[in-house]
Amino acid sequence: MSSDSRKIRVAVRVRPFNERELEQNPRNIIKVLDKSTLMFDPDEDEDEFFFHGVKQTHRDITKRVKKKLTMEYDDVFDNAASNVDIYEVCMKPLVQSVMNGYNCSVFVYGATGAGKTHTMLGNDGCPGITYLTMKELFHQIESLSELRKFDIGISYLEVYNELVMNLLTKSGPLKLREDSNGVVVSGLVLKQIHNAGELLELLALGNRNRTQHPTDANAESSRSHAIFQVHIRMVEKKTGQKRTVKLSMIDLAGSERAASTKGIGLRFKEGANINKSLLALGNCINKLADGLKHIPYRDSNLTRILKDSLGGNCQTLMIANISPSSLTYDDTYNTLKYASRAKKIRTTVRQNIVPSNVPKEFLVKKVNEQAEEIERLKAKVADLEEQLRRKATAPSAAEEGSPPALNETLLNTWISRIDSCYNSMRQALQHLMALKSKEKLINMRVKLKEQAENIARIVTLDGSHLDEDIAKMEASIDRCGKQVTNQQADKSRWQERYRQSLRNRNALREEVMQTELATVLKNYLGGKDAEIEAVRSTLWKDHVLQMSFTYDQENKLWHNIMMLSGDIIQQNYLLLRSMDRLDNVTLDKLKRLVKLNQRQRGVTFFDDDCQQGRADIDLSSDSMDDIANLSDCSADAVDFLSGDSTVALAIGGVAGKRTKVNDSSESDPDTETSNPLKQATTIKDHAVEMNVFKKPKMVSRTLSFKTTATGGGGTVVRPTMSSRRTPTKLGHGSKASAVAASNRLKVPRLVVSSAVGAANRKKLLPAGETVEQDENRLLDTSDESNGIGNIANSTFDLCTNKDPETESLFSNVLVESNVAPQVLEKVLRRASMKGGKMTLSVSKDSRKKSPKRIGKSPRSINRSNSRTNASANSVINRYRMMKAKDAAGGSSGSGSSSTTVAIKPITARIANNNFENDGDRNRHNRLMGIMKK
Numbered sequence: 009m010s011s012d013s014r015k016i017r018v019a020v021r022v023r024p025f026n027e028r029e030l031e032q033n034p035r036n037i038i039k040v041l042d043k044s045t046l047m048f049d050p051d052e053d054e055d056e057f058f059f060h061g062v063k064q065t066h067r068d069i070t071k072r073v074k075k076k077l078t079m080e081y082d083d084v085f086d087n088a089a090s091n092v093d094i095y096e097v098c099m100k101p102l103v104q105s106v107m108n109g110y111n112c113s114v115f116v117y118g119a120t121g122a123g124k125t126h127t128m129l130g131n132d133g134c135p136g137i138t139y140l141t142m143k144e145l146f147h148q149i150e151s152l153s154e155l156r157k158f159d160i161g162i163s164y165l166e167v168y169n170e171l172v173m174n175l176l177t178k179s180g181p182l183k184l185r186e187d188s189n190g191v192v193v194s195g196l197v198l199k200q201i202h203n204a205g206e207l208l209e210l211l212a213l214g215n216r217n218r219t220q221h222p223t224d225a226n227a228e229s230s231r232s233h234a235i236f237q238v239h240i241r242m243v244e245k246k247t248g249q250k251r252t253v254k255l256s257m258i259d260l261a262g263s264e265r266a267a268s269t270k271g272i273g274l275r276f277k278e279g280a281n282i283n284k285s286l287l288a289l290g291n292c293i294n295k296l297a298d299g300l301k302h303i304p305y306r307d308s309n310l311t312r313i314l315k316d317s318l319g320g321n322c323q324t325l326m327i328a329n330i331s332p333s334s335l336t337y338d339d340t341y342n343t344l345k346y347a348s349r350a351k352k353i354r355t356t357v358r359q360n361i362v363p364s365n366v367p368k369e370f371l372v373k374k375v376n377e378q379a380e381e382i383e384r385l386k387a388k389v390a391d392l393e394e395q396l397r398r399k400a401t402a403p404s405a406a407e408e409g410s411p412p413a414l415n416e417t418l419l420n421t422w423i424s425r426i427d428s429c430y431n432s433m434r435q436a437l438q439h440l441m442a443l444k445s446k447e448k449l450i451n452m453r454v455k456l457k458e459q460a461e462n463i464a465r466i467v468t469l470d471g472s473h474l475d476e477d478i479a480k481m482e483a484s485i486d487r488c489g490k491q492v493t494n495q496q497a498d499k500s501r502w503q504e505r506y507r508q509s510l511r512n513r514n515a516l517r518e519e520v521m522q523t524e525l526a527t528v529l530k531n532y533l534g535g536k537d538a539e540i541e542a543v544r545s546t547l548w549k550d551h552v553l554q555m556s557f558t559y560d561q562e563n564k565l566w567h568n569i570m571m572l573s574g575d576i577i578q579q580n581y582l583l584l585r586s587m588d589r590l591d592n593v594t595l596d597k598l599k600r601l602v603k604l605n606q607r608q609r610g611v612t613f614f615d616d617d618c619q620q621g622r623a624d625i626d627l628s629s630d631s632m633d634d635i636a637n638l639s640d641c642s643a644d645a646v647d648f649l650s651g652d653s654t655v656a657l658a659i660g661g662v663a664g665k666r667t668k669v670n671d672s673s674e675s676d677p678d679t680e681t682s683n684p685l686k687q688a689t690t691i692k693d694h695a696v697e698m699n700v701f702k703k704p705k706m707v708s709r710t711l712s713f714k715t716t717a718t719g720g721g722g723t724v725v726r727p728t729m730s731s732r733r734t735p736t737k738l739g740h741g742s743k744a745s746a747v748a749a750s751n752r753l754k755v756p757r758l759v760v761s762s763a764v765g766a767a768n769r770k771k772l773l774p775a776g777e778t779v780e781q782d783e784n785r786l787l788d789t790s791d792e793s794n795g796i797g798n799i800a801n802s803t804f805d806l807c808t809n810k811d812p813e814t815e816s817l818f819s820n821v822l823v824e825s826n827v828a829p830q831v832l833e834k835v836l837r838r839a840s841m842k843g844g845k846m847t848l849s850v851s852k853d854s855r856k857k858s859p860k861r862i863g864k865s866p867r868s869i870n871r872s873n874s875r876t877n878a879s880a881n882s883v884i885n886r887y888r889m890m891k892a893k894d895a896a897g898g899s900s901g902s903g904s905s906s907t908t909v910a911i912k913p914i915t916a917r918i919a920n921n922n923f924e925n926d927g928d929r930n931r932h933n934r935l936m937g938i939m940k941k
């Protein structure tokens with residue numbers, strides 16, 4: 009888009025004397041010398057005066073000396089010129105500029121009654137330049153209607169007392185604001201017109217609304233600046249190229265001095281405002297003429313509106329209207345001076361072609377055409393070169409009898425042709441795969457975002473922000489959608505180019521096979537094919553890695569969410585239950601949750617049954633679940649390998665065995681490279697190379713509570729935790745390994761008994777041992793095995809408000825003990841009654857022993873990472889659920905009391921590794937994922 013610096017075009021129009029002036033017999037102060045020159049204040053044509061026979065030059069010595077200023081403008085029109093003349097000379101070229109996409113602007117300047125409105129609007133018998141211009145504009149539009157589509161909207165504003173008003177609709181004052189397109193009137197609605205006739209109606213309407221008051225100088229004086237603007241939008245039908253242009257026609261209020269209108273009161277205020285805006289206009293004109301950088305456009309609304317016309321991207325015409333009468337000597341002189349200054353102003357004009365509006369398809373088509381043309385020309389050049397060489401070498405070869413020289417040249421030609429063909433193929437493939445990969449990733453992200461949105465609808469801390477949050481998420485999803493849509497055109501373009509390159513390659517191959525160099529070139533072609541395959545594989549690898557990474561991040565996030573949710577659910581469940589607020593609906597939901605969790609185990613763990621389950625999954629679906637389960641080799645990951653074809657692969661086991669389950673691939677001309685089996689092999693190789701199909705290693709964590717006696721008989725229970733990678737491949741049915749694995753698990757247990765009191769226990773003690781000794785012994789033993797020890801019949805400070813983690817741990821530990829739910833309820837009720845410091849008294853006849861604190865130790869957990877802690881809680885919870893289930897079944901079966909829990913001898917439990925029976929252990933091990941069913 010080129011720009012052009014042009015001066016403002018300035019025309020001066022001299023009106024005829026009006027009746028009022030003629031009555032006063034004034035002097036003519038304007039003498040039009042030619043089409044571009046006039047003389048201001050010329051000598052009077054007076055009768056020659058002789059004194060004593062001598063011609064006198066100065067008849068009246070008191071008379072002012074004439075200025076006799078010769079002034080030059082672009083155009084000067086004398087009093088005989090009509091509006092049509094003005095239009096033909098000044099406006100017609102502007103209409104042409106408008107049609108070429110340039111902004112144009114014309115403003116009439118002059119004192120009141122100088123003929124500005126007459127020039128602009130004219131009257132019934134003599135239409136003004138506005139009507140004439142619009143008529144020509146519509147004429148041009150009609151003649152170009154086959155090539156372009158036009159939209160025309162007009163606005164008619166006035167600036168009165170510094171307020172901007174719409175003359176076409178009744179509304180309040182409008183505000184001006186500036187944007188990249190210049191000064192814009194806020195809230196201005198354009199009126200559409202379809203012919204010059206409609207324009208006349210609107211102009212009449214606008215003029216009726218315009219502020220006019222009679223002044224001494226003009227009976228119909230316009231007291232405001234009127235701005236008529238035509239906005240034209242043109243769209244080239246063939247190319248889609250868009251141009252938006254604006255033609256502004258401004259009828260300024262009179263530039264006279266206030267005194268000449270003899271205004272008082274409101275008229276004086278009008279005059280002051282008119283003068284203020286015209287003064288600002290004068291300042292701007294002066295500064296622009298001097299080439300200054302800072303132009304005070306903001307000094308008035310008028311100059312703000314005229315900013316574009318004076319110093320912006322606009323071709324501007326100024327028509328200075330003057331009266332020839334000596335009655336307006338000063339005003340005319342001022343007008344002419346302004347006009348002269350304005351002549352020096354330069355504006356920079358450029359065509360308003362909107363490049364972004366050129367349809368993409370058009371550009372894409374053009375680029376494709378050019379690319380094809382380049383390819384064709386390249387091939388032609390190569391062909392011609394080859395012919396030339398052949399001609400050049402043929403005679404000499406015949407002379408010398410050395411045909412190999414010919415072969416070598418030919419070979420080089422063929423090689424350069426093959427290289428060029430494969431280069432374009434590689435380029436297309438790279439673009440295509442990058443675009444497809446991007447699309448797959450975006451689609452995957454959209455699904456993840458949708459999931460997050462669903463969760464946000466359920467879980468929200470503050471309902472008032474929900475809408476805002478959802479709106480943000482939806483906006484983000486929309487953005488992703490737009491990204492995908494935007495690149496569709498690109499994708500199909502590269503797809504077409506890729507297909508074209510494949511066709512070219514096949515054609516070239518056939519051609520090669522006809523030549524005498526077929527054997528050599530066949531090998532060369534094979535090498536090139538291998539190169540393309542390597543590129544394809546690398547791109548595929550990058551894509552899979554990216555997909556894996558994204559999914560892995562999401563997986564981690566979900567893991568954390570689930571752990572936190574589980575923890576919160578469990579705590580709320582216990583709290584509700586302790587408060588007797590657990591209703592059936594919530595309970596049902598919890599049960600469903602537990603069941604869901606149990607069902608998921610079958611999919612999550614890598615045992616034989618699960619493998620079967622995996623094979624049943626519909627791998628062609630790209631649902632979220634499938635992405636989640638098969639992220640490493642999902643259909644998404646490999647779909648793009650064969651263009652539009654869909655090749656879905658399934659994992660067939662831990663080692664990453666894959667099975668082709670669906671191949672709807674259309675015939676790719678490149679049968680060799682599009683062969684899905686070959687691709688599968690490639691994928692497999694990559695899987696091994698990248699390790700992406702390898703089963704993630706399971707991690708088991710050992711949790712133990714160390715109980716140590718403190719001074720004064722107190723006992724501190726410190727939970728410690730360690731993580732260890734556990735080999736997931738266990739020997740099938742290997743009992744020894746299962747036991748070994750279960751042995752590694754030390755489940756925290758808090759052994760509580762309200763039935764076995766100190767007195768009773770004393771009877772069980774070996775002779776000579778006190779209760780205290782017995783307890784210490786038990787504690788010590790349990791430290792080794794159970795991890796917590798028997799701390800029954802005691803009052804414990806479980807935790808304080810400051811240590812919620814201990815509270816959480818305690819509830820888990822407590823549930824794991826054999827305390828029946830009813831007992832637990834009582835315990836929690838009691839505990840909560842103590843307020844900030846939770847104190848648990850299990851036994852009715854509890855002795856006031858030093859409290860055994862469970863509170864300091866969680867710091868050691870804090871030192872571990874939070875994920876480890878969450879996992880530990882999860883382990884405990886799983887175990888708790890299992891026990892709760894068993895307890896429910898057991899109690900109904902045996903009918904044992906739920907309030908009193910008898911504990912087994914600790915030593916027996918040590919031997920049994922804390923499990924009540926083998927079923928428990930097996931179930932536990934299954935839950936922990938360390939043993940096959």
Ligand SMILES: Nc1ncnc2c1ncn2[C@@H]1O[C@H](COP(=O)(O)OP(=O)(O)OP(=O)(O)O)[C@@H](O)[C@H]1O
Nearest residue numbers: 023119120121122123124125126226229230261262
């Ligand atoms: N070139 C002209 N030929 C014939 N009559 C004219 C010409 N110019 C102006 N007049 C007449 O002079 C009178 C005043 O003209 P006009 O209203 O256009 O002045 P104006 O500059 O717009 O004044 P104001 O600033 O007060 O609105 C009108 O009656 C108009 O018809």
